[in-house]
Amino acid sequence: MRGLLLSLGAVVLAFIAAPLLIVVPMSFSSAASLEFPPPGWTTAYYGAFFGDARWTQPTINSILIALAVAVLTMAMVTPATFALVRHRFAGKSTINLLLMLPLAVPHIVIAIGYYAYLSDLRLLQTFPGVILAHTALSVPMAFLVLSASLKGFDRSLERAAMSLGASPAATFRHVTLPVLWPGFAAAALFAFIQSFDETVVALFVSGRDSMTLPRKMFDSIRTTADPVIAVVSTLLFFTVAALVILPMLWRSFSRSRS
Amino acid sequence: MDEAAGSPAVSRRIAPQRASLRPWLLLMPLLVFLAAFFLVPLAQVAMMSVTEPEFGFGHYASIATDGFYLRVLADTFATALLVATCCLVLGFPLAYAMAAASPNMAAAMMIVVTMSFWTSFLVRTYAWMVLLGRSGPIAALLDWIGLPHGELLFTRFSSTIAMTHILLPYMVVSLYAVLRKIEPSLLRSAASLGASPTSVLRHVVLPLAAPGVVNGLTLVFVLCLGFYVTPILLGSPREQMVAGVIGQQIEEFLNFGEASALAVVLLASTLIVLGLYHRRFGLDKLWG
Amino acid sequence: MQNHKQGHLGRRAALALGGGVVAALAAPNVRRLRAAEVLFVNTWGGIWERAAIKNLFEPFTRDTGIEIRPVSPVSFAKLAQQVRSGAYEFDVTTLGGGEIIRANQAKIIEPLEGTDLAKSPPFHGAVFQNGATSHAFATVIAYQKARYPNGAPTGWADFWDQGKFPGSRCMQRYASRVLPLGLVADGVPTDTLYPMDIDRAFRSLDKIKPATRVWWTQGQQSQQLLRDGEIDMIALWHARVLELQDEGKPVEIVWNQAQIDRAYWVVAKGTPRRDAALRYIEAALKPERLAGFCRDAMLGPLNPAAFNHLSEAEAARMPTAPAYKGKVFEQDVLNFGGDVNAVTQRFERWIGA
Numbered sequence: 073m074r075g076l077l078l079s080l081g082a083v084v085l086a087f088i089a090a091p092l093l094i095v096v097p098m099s100f101s102s103a104a105s106l107e108f109p110p111p112g113w114t115t116a117y118y119g120a121f122f123g124d125a126r127w128t129q130p131t132i133n134s135i136l137i138a139l140a141v142a143v144l145t146m147a148m149v150t151p152a153t154f155a156l157v158r159h160r161f162a163g164k165s166t167i168n169l170l171l172m173l174p175l176a177v178p179h180i181v182i183a184i185g186y187y188a189y190l191s192d193l194r195l196l197q198t199f200p201g202v203i204l205a206h207t208a209l210s211v212p213m214a215f216l217v218l219s220a221s222l223k224g225f226d227r228s229l230e231r232a233a234m235s236l237g238a239s240p241a242a243t244f245r246h247v248t249l250p251v252l253w254p255g256f257a258a259a260a261l262f263a264f265i266q267s268f269d270e271t272v273v274a275l276f277v278s279g280r281d282s283m284t285l286p287r288k289m290f291d292s293i294r295t296t297a298d299p300v301i302a303v304v305s306t307l308l309f310f311t312v313a314a315l316v317i318l319p320m321l322w323r324s325f326s327r328s329r330s
Numbered sequence: 331m332d333e334a335a336g337s338p339a340v341s342r343r344i345a346p347q348r349a350s351l352r353p354w355l356l357l358m359p360l361l362v363f364l365a366a367f368f369l370v371p372l373a374q375v376a377m378m379s380v381t382e383p384e385f386g387f388g389h390y391a392s393i394a395t396d397g398f399y400l401r402v403l404a405d406t407f408a409t410a411l412l413v414a415t416c417c418l419v420l421g422f423p424l425a426y427a428m429a430a431a432s433p434n435m436a437a438a439m440m441i442v443v444t445m446s447f448w449t450s451f452l453v454r455t456y457a458w459m460v461l462l463g464r465s466g467p468i469a470a471l472l473d474w475i476g477l478p479h480g481e482l483l484f485t486r487f488s489s490t491i492a493m494t495h496i497l498l499p500y501m502v503v504s505l506y507a508v509l510r511k512i513e514p515s516l517l518r519s520a521a522s523l524g525a526s527p528t529s530v531l532r533h534v535v536l537p538l539a540a541p542g543v544v545n546g547l548t549l550v551f552v553l554c555l556g557f558y559v560t561p562i563l564l565g566s567p568r569e570q571m572v573a574g575v576i577g578q579q580i581e582e583f584l585n586f587g588e589a590s591a592l593a594v595v596l597l598a599s600t601l602i603v604l605g606l607y608h609r610r611f612g613l614d615k616l617w618g
Numbered sequence: 619m620q621n622h623k624q625g626h627l628g629r630r631a632a633l634a635l636g637g638g639v640v641a642a643l644a645a646p647n648v649r650r651l652r653a654a655e656v657l658f659v660n661t662w663g664g665i666w667e668r669a670a671i672k673n674l675f676e677p678f679t680r681d682t683g684i685e686i687r688p689v690s691p692v693s694f695a696k697l698a699q700q701v702r703s704g705a706y707e708f709d710v711t712t713l714g715g716g717e718i719i720r721a722n723q724a725k726i727i728e729p730l731e732g733t734d735l736a737k738s739p740p741f742h743g744a745v746f747q748n749g750a751t752s753h754a755f756a757t758v759i760a761y762q763k764a765r766y767p768n769g770a771p772t773g774w775a776d777f778w779d780q781g782k783f784p785g786s787r788c789m790q791r792y793a794s795r796v797l798p799l800g801l802v803a804d805g806v807p808t809d810t811l812y813p814m815d816i817d818r819a820f821r822s823l824d825k826i827k828p829a830t831r832v833w834w835t836q837g838q839q840s841q842q843l844l845r846d847g848e849i850d851m852i853a854l855w856h857a858r859v860l861e862l863q864d865e866g867k868p869v870e871i872v873w874n875q876a877q878i879d880r881a882y883w884v885v886a887k888g889t890p891r892r893d894a895a896l897r898y899i900e901a902a903l904k905p906e907r908l909a910g911f912c913r914d915a916m917l918g919p920l921n922p923a924a925f926n927h928l929s930e931a932e933a934a935r936m937p938t939a940p941a942y943k944g945k946v947f948e949q950d951v952l953n954f955g956g957d958v959n960a961v962t963q964r965f966e967r968w969i970g971a
Contacts, residue, residue, distance in 0.1 A: 074430070074527055081427025084420045085439060088446050088498060091457035094467075098460055105846050107465040148360040155356035167357065174368055176604050178556025180573040181593040184580055185371030188378060191703040198705075208368040211360065269450040272558045272573075276580070280658065280689060280707045289452045291691055293459070293563055295663065295836040297846060302460075305453040312448045317441070398971055464847045481786060483848060484832050567833050570970050582695045582966060584702065 095309060098302035106297040117299040121307075127288065127300060133278075134268050134285040137199065141206045141267035142260045145214045148207075149259065153218045175212040179272035182209070187276040197279025205273050210263035217262055221255020254323075261315065375590045375597075382587030389591035399575075403595065406572040409490060410554035416494040417501040417550045418543065425505035425542075426535075429512070440506075447499035455560045458492040459483065462564070489565030496560065497553055501546035508542030509535070541611070548607045552600050572596050657894045660711035661688040662837040665861050669914030678901050684894050691836050694720070701726045701887050709889040710898055712881045715951035716794025718747045719958045721884065728885040728892060735900045741921050749882025750899040752908065754918040756937035756946060757795055757879065759872040760844055760859040761785075761851040773875045777851060778803035778826050785850030787826060788843055791833035793965035794958060795879060796823065798949065799853065802875060808947035813955030820968060833969055844869055856937055857916035876946040878937055880920060912936065 094108065099117060101110030121127050152171070156164060174182070186205045187196070195201035229251065233243045249256075271286040278284045285304070292301050379389055393399045424443075428436045446454070461468055462482040472479040482488055512535065520530045536543075558573040565571070570578075572592060579589035659675065661667040667688055675686040689708040694717050700706045713721055721727045730736045730748045739745050759777050761770060770776075771783050777799075789796050798811050800822035806815075831849055834840040840854040845862055859871040883899040885892060902908065909927035912919040918938030919925070925933060933939055937946060951958070 077423045077426045078430065080423035081425075084424040084498075085427075085442055087420065088424075088495065089442050091454055091461060091495060092446060092449055094457050094460055095453060105465065105842070106460050106463040107846065108460050108463070108467050148363055151356035152360040155353035159353035161350065161353050167361070170361075170364065174364075176552075176600060177372065178573065178593075178596055178600055180556055180558045180576050181375060181597045182368070182372060184378075184576065184586070184589055184593055185373075185375040187580065187703075188586065189371040189374050191705070194704065196703050196705040197707070204367045208364060211364065265448065269452075271450075271452055275577075279705055286450065286452055289450075289456075290559065290563075293452065293456050295691060295839045295842070297459075297842050301456055305450075305456055308453055309445075309449055313445060316444055316448055320441075398967055402970070481831060566831075567969055568827075568971075575970065578966070581693070581699070583963065584695070584698055 092309060095302050095305040099299060099306040101299045101302065104296070104298060117303050121300050121303045124300070127304070130283045130285045130288040131304075133199075133282055137202050137206065137282075137284065138264045138268040140199075140203045141210055142264040144203065144207045145210045145263040146218075146256070146260050149211060149214045149218060150256070153215055153222055157219050157222045171215050172212050174209050179209070179270075183273040183276040186273055190277055196277065197282055199282045202274065202278045202282050202284065205277055206267040206270055207263075209270060209273065210266045213262045213266060214259040217259040218255055221252060221258070225252060254319075258319070261319075265312075265315070375593050377590075378586050379590035379594050380587075382590065389588050390595075392588065393591055393595060399592070402570055402572050402575050405569055406555060406596075407599075409486075409493075409569075409571060410551045413490060413493045413497060413554045414501075414547045414551040416490070417498050418547060420494065421498055421501035421505055421546065422539075422543075425502050425509050428502075428506050429509035436510075443499050443502050446495075447503075451496045451559060454496050455492055455563050458488065458495065459564055462488045462491075483564060485566050486569045489561045489569070492560050492564060493554055493557055497550045500549045500553065504546035504549060505539060505542045507545075508539050512538050544607070544611070548603060552603055555600055555603075556596060655684045655891075655894060657684050657686050657710065657891055657898055658689050658706070658708040659686050659898070660692045660708040661690055662692055662712075663690050664838045664841065665857060666837060666915050669911050673907050673910035673914060674902050677907055678898055681901070682894075682897060684897075686898070697721065697884075697886055698724055698726050700889075704888075706886060706889050706891075709886055709891045709895040711884060711886070712752065713749060713884050714792070714795070714879045714881060715949050716792070716954070716958055716962075718749050718882050718884065719951055719954070720962065722747050723959060726887050728887050728889075728896070730896075733896055733900075735896070735903075740903055740905075741923065744903060744921070746880075746882060749884045750903055751920050752881050752883055752902060753912055754878050754880050754920055754936075754938050756856045756873075756876040757790070757799070757853055758856045758859060758876045759851065759853055760862075760869050761872075762844075762847060763868040763870050765850045770870060771851065771872060773872070774799050774803040775805070777853065778822070780826075780829050783851065785829070786831045786848075787829045788832045788834055788840065788849040788852040788854075789826075789830055790840070790853065791835050791966075791969065793962040794949070794951065794954065795877065796853070797961070797965070798877065800826070802947075808875065811947070812950040812953040816956045816961055816964075820964070823968070827968075860916050860935065873942055874945045876937060876942065878918075878946050878948045880949075881917075 097110065098108065100113045100115060101107070102112030102114040102116070103110055156167065156171075182205075186201075190196045190201040190205070193201075195204070225248070229247050230243050233247045234240070238246070269286060270284075271290060274284040274287045275290060278287050289301060289304060292298055380387060393403075424439070428439045431439065460466055463469070464481075464483070466482075469479065469482060517530055517534060520534050521527075525533070556573050557571060558577060561569075561571045562574050562577075565574075573596065576589045576592045576596070579585040579592065659670075661670055667690070671686075671688065675688070679685055692711060694713070696707055697711060697713075698721075700708075713727075718727075727748050730745050730750070735750060736745050744751050759771055759774070763770075765785055766783060769782075771779075776783055777787070789799075797814060797816065797819040800819040801811055801814060802808055803826070804818060804822040806818075832843060834843065834852075834854070837855060837858060840852060841858040841862065843849050844852050844854065844859070845867060856871065856873075856876065859869060862869050863871065883902055885895040885899060889895060902911075903921055905921055905923035906927045908919045908921050909924040911917070912924065913928060913932050916935055918936035919928075920938070934941060954961070
């Protein structure tokens with residue numbers, strides 16, 4: 073029984089990994105088709121991606137939008153997290169639920185809401201429109217990560233600093249922030265990736281000038297079997313790998329240092 | 331936790347009447363933002379369902395009586411249930427293997443799961459199109475073995491397997507979170523008392539894993555209900571899911587009223603499931 | 619000291635992020651400043667787009683200085699949405715016969731009366747239903763040669779015959795083009811198709827539905843499905859098949875009972891770039907430009923003067939060639955047999971049912 077479970081587990085792991093890995097060889101395929109194994113190999117499609125403004129522009133758009141979303145999200149979520157974690161007041165649980173609400177609503181539902189709402193505000197297909205929508209959607213995850221970090225924070229450090237004469241502001245800057253920094257960065261990273269990957273709302277709300285990479289990919293996958301899609305997929309995959317593995321390496325590095 | 335704890339010097343600096351206002355000041359930007367840029371558009375969806383193109387509950391009546399919509403909704407629920415079950419069946423052995431493995435091994439396996447979790451589901455959907463295509467590896471393998479396979483892509487099968495793959499990490503993480511907490515000594519003592527491995531599994535592991543199972547099933551089910559991208563890209567046009575129909579009503583027919591009504595039905599279903607979970611377990615456990 | 623350094627780093631990081639936010643918000647404006655005037659034209663991608671860029675867009679830019687940016691994908695729904703939302707993805711697009719009727723009904727295209735094009739049309743029928751008549755294309759049957767070594771389909775009745783010609787089908791998700799095919803397959807002679815018996819057409823379509831795996835919406839998608847071998851038989855535009863044949867792919871085209879449709883350039887209603895758009899569609903009908911476009915995209919120009927710029931061999935590949943005259947049939951959209959919009963809605967429902 074145990075052996076069966078373990079071998080099944082290995083199979084499932086392969087099931088998870090295989091599709092992720094298949095995009096890499098596909099990006100070097102010489103055929104503009106879904107044929108696998110590819111009939112020939114070339115790096116031409118990498119050149120096609122970096123040389124085609126219709127792919128690079130949405131990529132840049134997505135990066136800029138995700139950056140703005142991360143900044144805006146953290147600017148609002150950070151004080152809110154402090155309020156919810158460190159203070160006791162009536163209505164806390166309701167607010168908690170409210171902050172989780174964007175996670176509970178299917179994206180297609182809020183997408184049509186944004187479509188109508190931003191259209192009325194004349195913000196449809198604009199950068200600010202996409203940024204505002206994505207920020208709302210990033211709030212729950214950023215809050216979860218930051219509040220987990222804050223809850224684990226040892227307040228005695230702050231108390232010690234203040235008892236030594238530091239003002240609350242100085243304590244925050246020199247004691248709280250440096251210790252909280254990893255959680256803060258993680259929350260910001262979540263917000264960034266959330267916005268960068270978000271597809272459904274972007275399909276309805278981003279447009280010609282503000283087109284995001286997921287939207288471009290969706291249109292592309294729907295119509296062609298362009299290996300450029302595999303190129304984008306491979307680049308995204310390795311970027312994610314870097315973003316996920318780097319913090320883990322950093323953590324083990326700083327752990328071995330201390 | 332109030333800031334008044336600590337040295338008297340600190341508590342003197344904070345004026346008592348401002349202490350109760352402080353959390354609200356900190357919360358205000360976020361609350362105002364969410365109200366303006368989340369609650370209002372959401373409310374607009376509900377509004378449009380009864381005001382577009384004219385006031386009335388016609389759209390809801392239409393949904394309740396139209397065979398097409400009822401079938402789409404039933405299909406959506408059935409598919410979500412199917413995908414949740416598949417995720418459980420596949421996720422449990424993996425989570426078990428991770429819990430039983432050495433810490434390094436478990437960490438390595440977690441990296442794979444995490445990588446899948448963070449990879450955009452457009453990328454994963456595309457990968458499945460390659461895998462299941464007529465000139466893809468799976469078709470080639472089945473041909474080589476000699477198994478007749480019919481069409482693999484643009485079917486309910488391709489849609490289901492891709493969604494299972496995309497949602498599997500949620501299930502694995504939920505299960506792993508509970509399985510790793512099970513003390514190995516507990517399993518050993520059960521075995522030493524004469525329980526067979528199957529028995530240990532049934533009477534010790536599964537009950538302890540139950541919260542993770544419920545967690546995973548709820549999460550996957552709810553996420554699958556609202557799935558838009560994958561069924562459209564590689565599903566069958568005859569078995570559409572409700573999110574795709576909503577999108578189509580807007581994009582093809584500008585039928586905001588009908589689309590909004592369907593969206594409200596979808597949202598209500600999601601909230602009901604989550605509400606039931608919250609009643610029993612508390613929502614913070616779901617994303618904890 | 620340590621604290622100062624951290625403070626500096628923090629400030630620098632904040633400035634960088636702030637700069638990023640500002641850049642994000644300013645990005646579209648920067649682009650707008652650079653281009654003098656821009657026009658956004660919807661294209662079908664692939665061979666169509668390349669031909670359009672070379673023969674229609676670039677000459678127009680040389681003449682007027684207005685830059686043309688191609689926008690994909692083509693979507694009738696987008697055309698309607700733009701008018702409502704005021705956010706224009708494209709200013710100019712092409713519509714088929716069935717769509718232009720719907721577009722006029724929904725009032726989503728700019729009326730052409732009063733424009734130079736309407737006042738002195740370059741040829742008879744240049745302006746039709748507020749569209750500039752450009753070219754003709756055909757919906758033909760294409761199939762994988764390897765799948766049908768003993769006898770191939772020769773018409774729509776064969777396309778419908780799953781017993782004699784088993785395999786998966788694919789058709790365009792476009793009601794006004796597909797319904798007539800259903801009638802032809804059911805035995806209605808092509809010269810008595812219109813006004814159509816809509817119910818009979820749907821009944822005929824019911825027979826082919828189980829075998830239809832995909833309903834394509836984009837030209838390139840249809841070509842990809844054929845090229846990848848995902849489907850055995852497909853009803854798609856002739857140029858896409860000819861292109862695959864030129865590539866050496868083992869697919870065959872059936873010209874018998876090919877269904878001709880016409881494409882019209884239209885301007886999106888209320889677009890801020892209306893004047894440039896109107897200039898463009900007028901320029902697109904110029905004989906040499908149209909001839910070049912049709913030659914490269916393998917379409918049939920509807921401006922008779924364009925044939926002065928085409929060789930006999932080139933003209934022979936076009937659906938409007940005399941050689942095909944006895945085989946092809948035209949749509950009669952003005953005599954549809956029902957409300958095009960309502961029928962399209964019914965068709966969409968039918969697909970998902």
